[in-house]
Amino acid sequence: MELEHEFERVVAADHRVEPRDWMPDGYRRTLIRQIAQHAHSEIIGMQPEGNWISRAPSLRRKAILLAKVQDEAGHGLYLYAAAETLGADREDLTAKLVEGRQKYSSIFNYPTLTFADVGVIGWLVDGAAIVNQVPLCRTSYGPYARAMIRVCKEESFHQRQGYELLLTMMRGTQAQRDMVQRSVDRWWWPSLMMFGPPDTESTNTEQSMKWRIKRHTNDELRQKFVDMTVPQAEKLGVTLPDPDLRWNAERGHHDFGEIDWAEFWQVVGGDGPCNAQRIAHRRKAHEDGAWVREAAAAYAAKKSGEEQVA
Amino acid sequence: MTERASEPAAGRGPRSSWPLYEVFVRGKRGLNHVHVGSLHAPDDEMALRNARDLYTRRNEGVSIWVVPAAAITASSPDEKDPFFAPSGDKVYRHPTFYAIPEDVPHL
Numbered sequence: 036m037e038l039e040h041e042f043e044r045v046v047a048a049d050h051r052v053e054p055r056d057w058m059p060d061g062y063r064r065t066l067i068r069q070i071a072q073h074a075h076s077e078i079i080g081m082q083p084e085g086n087w088i089s090r091a092p093s094l095r096r097k098a099i100l101l102a103k104v105q106d107e108a109g110h111g112l113y114l115y116a117a118a119e120t121l122g123a124d125r126e127d128l129t130a131k132l133v134e135g136r137q138k139y140s141s142i143f144n145y146p147t148l149t150f151a152d153v154g155v156i157g158w159l160v161d162g163a164a165i166v167n168q169v170p171l172c173r174t175s176y177g178p179y180a181r182a183m184i185r186v187c188k189e190e191s192f193h194q195r196q197g198y199e200l201l202l203t204m205m206r207g208t209q210a211q212r213d214m215v216q217r218s219v220d221r222w223w224w225p226s227l228m229m230f231g232p233p234d235t236e237s238t239n240t241e242q243s244m245k246w247r248i249k250r251h252t253n254d255e256l257r258q259k260f261v262d263m264t265v266p267q268a269e270k271l272g273v274t275l276p277d278p279d280l281r282w283n284a285e286r287g288h289h290d291f292g293e294i295d296w297a298e299f300w301q302v303v304g305g306d307g308p309c310n311a312q313r314i315a316h317r318r319k320a321h322e323d324g325a326w327v328r329e330a331a332a333a334y335a336a337k338k339s340g341e342e343q344v345a
Numbered sequence: 346m347t348e349r350a351s352e353p354a355a356g357r358g359p360r361s362s363w364p365l366y367e368v369f370v371r372g373k374r375g376l377n378h379v380h381v382g383s384l385h386a387p388d389d390e391m392a393l394r395n396a397r398d399l400y401t402r403r404n405e406g407v408s409i410w411v412v413p414a415a416a417i418t419a420s421s422p423d424e425k426d427p428f429f430a431p432s433g434d435k436v437y438r439h440p441t442f443y444a445i446p447e448d449v450p451h452l
């Protein structure tokens with residue numbers, strides 16, 4: 036009980052819990068699940084955009100896109116490392132992902148049909164991720180918070196390159212402007228779903244807020260994202276596909292339409308446009324890399340053997 | 346990512362074939378190396394290369410150390426109070442302990 040008291044004191048004082056501190060099992064489990072899911076999202080998130088690397092319209096755009104996708108791999112690795120400080124095993128986490136036993140963000144189960152999607156993902160999807168991640172820089176678990184600080188520093192480039200890409204297309208031909216608008220139409224609602232189910236249905240929120248893993252509810256963050264994005268859409272010259280979207284002076288926020296939660300649960304449940312493809316691709320990449328991992332391990336073993344003999 | 350030393354559970358499950366390394370980066374000349382995170386690699390050399398790709402993609406460093414996590418010995422949080430107690434009652438180690446008249450210059 037003294038240990039539990041100390042844990043609660045650290046959390047209440049807004050200090051950070053560190054890996055070797057005592058922590059409740061539920062806190063550890065919740066964190067492993069959340070961090071793993073977050074790491075998987077970064078890794079799976081490379082696929083929709085990676086789809087366009089070979090077909091980027093210029094060397095400049097290709098270099099930018101490569102750098103961004105490489106960053107997402109890095110984010111995944113920072114987060115897997117944070118999960119490992121809690122006793123999770125990397126190989127085990129990867130196995131759980133490719134076996135479909137752990138989830139990742141549903142947004143990456145939508146296809147990237149045009150190059151405008153690369154811009155819209157940077158603007159809206161990375162934009163929503165930033166809104167989610169900035170408060171996590173102060174989450175109560177030290178290694179997670181530190182990973183998020185690194186991630187947030189890099190996300191700003193992601194969002195800006197996306198917005199700049201869209202600005203460029205909006206200055207182009209009518210066909211390009213239409214392509215941007217259609218892309219916004221497809222990504223807007225899934226982006227809002229990135230914040231998770233409404234507060235009334237979110238089972239984990241209350242305990243996570245108490246442990247200060249989470250700092251804001253799903254609906255608070257979603258509202259913040261909408262309020263931030265509306266003026267950006269105006270500047271860009273696109274219409275957000277929601278007839279109910281309007282400023283509410285009384286609330287000091289934008290009202291917006293009802294999200295299609297049936298679609299959300301369907302995609303979370305595995306039945307989105309690309310779920311099977313994403314997992315199959317990740318599994319293949321992992322299996323195709325097996326010989327590299329084995330060769331590197333064999334080389335390392337041989338070398339350390341030689342050193343011991345010498 | 347930190348303070349994992351002598352914790353057999355973390356990152357050392359039966360399926361982990363590559364050992365865990367802790368990564369320290371010197372941001373620029375004149376500064377200490379600071380712990381930035383960890384990674385898995387088959388050997389020291391690959392750990393260094395992976396650390397460069399993972400932790401210095403934007404000129405974050407001029408020098409990197411990688412250390413096998415298993416080689417780190419850490420103090421235990423459980424004995425934190427007794428372990429650091431010897432410095433707790435030695436106020437005379439701080440300059441503010443000494444009363445000096447205000448008109449003494451440069452002290």
Ligand SMILES: [Fe+2]
Pocket residue numbers: 077106107110186190
């Ligand atoms: Fe990311």
Ligand SMILES: [Fe+2]
Pocket residue numbers: 107161164190193
């Ligand atoms: Fe990103």
